[in-house]
Amino acid sequence: MNQPIQKIIFGSPGTGKSYRIVTEIIPNDLDIGKENPENIIKTVFHPEYTYGDFMGKLVPITKSGKVEYNYYEGHFLKALSQAYKNIKDAYDKEGKQINQPQKC
Numbered sequence: 001m002n003q004p005i006q007k008i009i010f011g012s013p014g015t016g017k018s019y020r021i022v023t024e025i026i027p028n029d030l031d032i033g034k035e036n037p038e039n040i041i042k043t044v045f046h047p048e049y050t051y052g053d054f055m056g057k058l059v060p061i062t063k064s065g066k067v068e069y070n071y072y073e074g075h076f077l078k079a080l081s082q083a084y085k086n087i088k089d090a091y092d093k094e095g096k097q098i099n100q101p102q103k104c
Contacts, residue, residue: 018042039082039104043075079104 007025009017026040043054050057056074060067073081083104090101 036102039086039102041075041079041082041104 007021009020009025011017021042026037052074054074054076056072056077058069058071061070062068083101086102086104090097090099092098
């Protein structure tokens with residue numbers, strides 16, 4: 001690997017950042033997204049973005065007068081679980097490597 005695969009794009013709202021990611025960066029720069037788009041996790045950082053948004057958080061939900069807690073995984077845990085899945089898929093049941101794990 002000669003260059004990092006992380007890309008940081010910043011700018012004001014409505015300036016085409018998401019459009020550029022979808023039309024230029026994913027097809028041209030990132031081999032990981034061409035065949036398996038689930039290997040790309042887009043994250044938007046903003047002043048209100050929290051640790052819970054990044055890692056995961058419990059959110060209270062009221063149903064029928066009872067409080068339940070639902071867990072929502074953050075962007076980091078989504079990337080981590082996808083990377084683990086890619087590693088698992090690269091090996092057969094006997095533990096022999098059958099291909100290289102895909103990047104996430």
